[in-house]
Amino acid sequence: MSIDRGLRRLALRTLLAAFPGPSAPDWGLDLLADGLAGHTLFGTNVSDPAQLAQLTARLRSARPDALIAIDEEGGDVTRLGHRTGSAYPGNAALGAADDPELTRQVYAAMGDDLAATGVNLNLAPTVDVNTAAENPIIGTRSFGADTALVARHTAAAVAGLQSAGVAACAKHFPGHGATVTDSHLELPTVDAPLELLRSRDLPPFAAAVAAGARAVMSAHIRVPALTGDGPATFSRAALEGLLRSEYGFDGVIVTDALEMRGAAGAAGGIPKAAVAALAAGADLLCIGAVVDRELVLAVADEVAAAVGDGRLELVRLEQAVARNAELAAWAAHARVTRSAGPELTSQELGISAARRALLVDGEPAALADPLVVQLISGYSIAEGKVPWGLRPFLGEVEQIDVVASEVTADELIERAGGRPIVLVGRRVHEAAASRGLAEKLAAAWPSGVVELGWPSAWRPEGVRAFLVTHGASLASCRVAAEALGLVTERQDVP
Template sequence: MSHDPGLRRLALRTLLAAFPGATAPDWALELVADGLAGHTLFATNVDDPAQLAALTGTLRTARPDVLVAIDEEGGDVTRLGHHAGSPYPGNAALGAVDDPDLTRRVYAAIGGDLAAAGVNLDLAPTVDVNTADENPIIGTRSFGADPDLVARHAAAAVTGLESTGVAACAKHFPGHGATVSDSHLELPTVDVPLDVLRTRDLPPFAAAVAAGAQAVMSAHIRVPALTGAGPATFSRAALTGLLREELGFRGAIVTDALEMRGAAGAAGSIPLAAVAALSAGADLLCIGASVGRELVEQVALEIAAAVRDGRLAQSRLEGAAARTAALAAWAAAPRPAAESDGELGAAAARLAVRVEGAPSPLPSPLVVRLVSGSSIAEGRVPWGLRPHLNGIEQVDLVAASTTADEVAALAGDRPVVVVGRRLHSSAPARDLVEKLAVARQVSVVEMGWPSSWRPAGVAAFVVTHGASLANGRAAAEALHLAG
């Protein structure tokens, strides 16, 4: 394969790479100097604010307008707060409060934190309308199940984030909220007519575009009526026809990670997925989290080869590079907040708590956290009430391997507080809580996407609409457990 340095450099200008660790390896800096659009940071890159600011400063020494991206949604998906949980509630909590000005303020605070760390592209907000209660990947990342509500808050989130000079990226176009599978692992299908998409899923994206979102992220989901057999990321009808021409979006179209099964699996490889995405109209390609120099070079070479052999028009590649450069220019000087409101997240989370029953102060209860898995998007971030319990015992148990009698033996004569995420979706968790409630005083804290399940006999049922550090504090306070 012949080497064309001009095409390689042009291809690099459309790529977001990544690297492991708290400092940037030489190859990551060299590629930025060569024209690489930027890097996405993950939890492995974040130790503390000072280290993160030093890391992003180093990236800027390679090129001042480098894009430094991160998935900082607040709530359950946080990179800045991955050690302890986010100090802000996520979208489901903000949607439950339904105060767009509060949403704007929370996102302005998140933007201020990112700007202080030197991050200038936030792969947020999630503006999917979560119409599938059993959605395994969106859930509490969504503002809600009503398109108008989600649209209101999508606009507020974009406005707040971008008031700090951090670019917003509304995701996952054309809407991941009706899926019941995870595009990290497979290619989900949303088999609905286009008119359903237009009324149910697209209003929040239209609102984000109208609010000035600098970027929109494509989803690796298949909508047969729109995308045919492939994902939206590879669909010219979705990206160019619907997003550009129908919704009038003029910013940068960013792909979700091409290493995900919904993309690389559909195309055959990450380099081929990159060519397919560019051909469809994408401008900035997230390669993924597991990236090294060799993979970046492979992707750039494949893009260059596609231009030479006619699979990809050079004008399309040049257009993508120009849009990415315009995004980088817009986001070149993010502005840290003059002062941060340390209590904003806690106050917002309190407003989102819903308490059913009458929780009286509990005399030293046993708190039982029912362990659940985390999605790939969330990663392993601590959650629950433990940081807010003043000397109160918490045990972590797996519902499927724990009986009500065993919990009762652990509790002795103490009341029990059961904390979980999406408890209703686990038959062992439902069974455990229902049996416990027959014999003793039990309160339940639901920190996932809420449901109609209410076990008979519980003293109180608390819904937090999320599992961030702020949500946990609000729940502990509602049950009079916080120290």
């Protein structure tokens, strides 16, 4: 079947593609010139700020109003800091500090960093209320488990980002915080009545809308009371009914990556997922991270074919294109008139914010000159392989990396040779092996724990000191090392 080229060009204007590496491929530039809305950048696209600025300028040479998106949340999900860790603590730390003005400043600084490199759409902030402590994909990406707290920090984050001329995208509507599965891998279900969603999960999105967020991202989660058997991304009741009609959002609805199992798996492939999302009310479609020219054209052609055979109304496609063009126009103007950054440098601001989030129980001074033991753990797809831990700040202090299930407390005590032991990990309490190791060490030896993940009330009996950073950013790890007396040169910032 022949594809109408005009419809294909319209379809391209709803798509965010992606490509690997620090340079734009010819096909990525050609598609931009042919109408592609833009690209999403990932860690593989970023070497340093100068390179990133050159890359975005190259993309805009093909399409001056290209939308260039990135997931820069600070904390555990960072693209600018994917080689070292983020200079800014993430949402959980900002929520723990609970100063909305600080959150605004941090997000304004992140926005300045992005604007300086030519990025104009940040797929952040995460505004999910993390009510499921065992949530495998949100956790420290959330401001907290309290709805009102998350809502006030959502408003501050949106204001901060957009003051720098970078569009904010509040995610993941209608709320991913109550899930215990990862939508990258399957379609999670939140089996809650709408009344609970309205009181627990939705107020942060209302706050984002009130703060003027230019975009909201849909979640690939199933809420039977709202979305039926499919994900919110494919639900007209969720996107048009709830988000637009009830909450009054008139900006761009962005999809989470359509390659995720929660979308592509539910629809029968990425092209069909794109049609379902547009029909439900989405405007800008993130294809995913693994993208090539053939996939982009397959998606565009499926959308065009859907208009031809009646699965998608032309007016709906045109509406999406118009919203995306309005966002691109706003970003182009805002890029010229962005505000100056905060008085503190990004490093100073990040450290200051991380200090305010640090929780210290016990006496870190009892752990002088320790053996530092980092508990090796996995990483989520959203995070990627970003470095974390205290190693950059240890100087001559020894650190070893271990798998909790492959080492005993006695072996670590022998290795310590009389030194105290500091365990460093993320969600130490969740896995039986890491929890048991910490408890045995605390009962038998001068020991401490540095928790860099989602916090809990658990403390191993006998532990000399227990530190909670609310995230594993570079800034958060530094302040933990400071509190343990391991950083010899303290940076004196507020």
